[in-house]
Amino acid sequence: MPDKMKKMQKCLQKITEDHQNYRLTPETCTNEQQLPDIRENAGTMVEAEIIGRAEEKLEILARLSGSASEHTTFVPIWGFGGIGKSTLARSVYNHPEFEKHSRVWIYVSQIFDLKKIGNTIISQLSRQQSQQILDLHSINIRLQELLAEKKNALIILDDLWEKRPSQLEELKSMLKQGKGCKVMVVVTTRDEGIANEISTVQPYNLPQLSDEMCWEIMRQKSKFETRDDKEWLEPIGKDIAKKCKGVALAAQSLGHILKSKSYGEWNSVRTNHIWNLSTSTDASSGHEVLGSLLLSYNLMPPYLKLFFAYCAILPKGRKMNKYKLIHQWIALGFMEPSSIFSNWQLGESYIMQLLECMTWCMTSQGQSWLTNLT
Numbered sequence: 001m002p003d004k005m006k007k008m009q010k011c012l013q014k015i016t017e018d019h020q021n022y023r024l025t026p027e028t029c030t031n032e033q034q035l036p037d038i039r040e041n042a043g044t045m046v047e048a049e050i051i052g053r054a055e056e057k058l059e060i061l062a063r064l065s066g067s068a069s070e071h072t073t074f075v076p077i078w079g080f081g082g083i084g085k086s087t088l089a090r091s092v093y094n095h096p097e098f099e100k101h102s103r104v105w106i107y108v109s110q111i112f113d114l115k116k117i118g119n120t121i122i123s124q125l126s127r128q129q130s131q132q133i134l135d136l137h138s139i140n141i142r143l144q145e146l147l148a149e150k151k152n153a154l155i156i157l158d159d160l161w162e163k164r165p166s167q168l169e170e171l172k173s174m175l176k177q178g179k180g181c182k183v184m185v186v187v188t189t190r191d192e193g194i195a196n197e198i199s200t201v202q203p204y205n206l207p208q209l210s211d212e213m214c215w216e217i218m219r220q221k222s223k224f225e226t227r228d229d230k231e232w233l234e235p236i237g238k239d240i241a242k243k244c245k246g247v248a249l250a251a252q253s254l255g256h257i258l259k260s261k262s263y264g265e266w267n268s269v270r271t272n273h274i275w276n277l278s279t280s281t282d283a284s285s286g287h288e289v290l291g292s293l294l295l296s297y298n299l300m301p302p303y304l305k306l307f308f309a310y311c312a313i314l315p316k317g318r319k320m321n322k323y324k325l326i327h328q329w330i331a332l333g334f335m336e337p338s339s340i341f342s343n344w345q346l347g348e349s350y351i352m353q354l355l356e357c358m359t360w361c362m363t364s365q366g367q368s369w370l371t372n373l374t
Contacts, residue, residue, distance in 0.1 A: 012313065057088060073185065075184070109161070118140070118174055147181045151180075155185045
């Protein structure tokens with residue numbers, strides 16, 4: 001298995017060198033259907049139970065409903081990566097209060113493209129794959145027509161990084177097109193400055209989870225209540241939960257990893273030297289590495305690291321049919337021969353493990369469709 005990973009690294013390095021040497025540039029054709037590299041439909045993902053965010057959800061709902069005089073309301077949720085901004089936004093998106101609203105979910109990402117955002121909103125509002133509109137003026141006209149047809153609309157702009165005031169103002173203007181339609185926009189971002197710039201009401205700074213909530217998440221993910229040794233593990237688990245620093249993603253990841261670990265391994269996680277590593281605390285950099293997430297990766301079985309690495313080269317937000325994914329793994333020779341399980345059964349097992357690791361998320365389109373979260 002280590003040899004396979006080394007070969008994969010060399011292959012990726014060769015691709016990078018060829019890209020640089022031959023000065024390859026990405027091209028797109030507007031007539032071709034593009035595979036989404038954004039989490040456009042994250043709002044329709046199968047939603048796991050959300051722990052410890054009931055008050056926060058009520059606060060966002062109150063800010064959305066409390067601006068009755070505004071035709072378009074922008075409510076930003078800001079905080080550092082992994083704290084649960086997108087999860088909270090998805091909880092708002094799926095709230096019964098908005099069942100009869102026209103709902104749109106857009107993953108904006110670090111690549112800010114007003115035309116792409118506008119076309120995505122048009123596509124989701126019209127509920128059909130429409131022809132891409134190439135100029136902003138025509139996009140605004142079409143948005144005005146669509147929003148005018150709607151009584152209420154909820155739009156989620158997930159993971160906004162754009163800082164230029166002029167671009168943010170254009171984005172706000174784009175969503176103020178619908179006369180007679182109340183548009184509510186929830187924005188998630190890591191940057192307080194962006195939140196202040198785009199908001200029409202007080203931005204919401206999402207607080208860290210309490211240590212107790214992190215422990216509750218770990219208990220759930222590790223299936224703690226089914227263990228015979230939980231009496232001895234609980235104090236260790238609570239110590240580990242404190243090291244999650246209030247980050248939901250860290251607690252989820254560690255909880256899954258600890259599910260199959262012994263008492264000694266739980267204790268090793270608690271005392272691991274990784275907790276002492278210095279990490280970046282600049283939430284806007286996007287490069288902060290929490291010790292808990294690094295530890296979760298290090299504790300993965302070697303075979304699962306290979307599949308995790310494969311997922312990492314796919315665009316974040318990429319939708320993939322799991323059957324095609326397994327076929328690719330088999331073709332690449334990733335599957336170790338087994339006298340008990342077929343390659344197909346092994347592939348199914350690996351996908352389930354990646355789902356539990358939060359590497360993939362099952363979509364509501366069916367049990368065969370996955371969305372990459374790495």
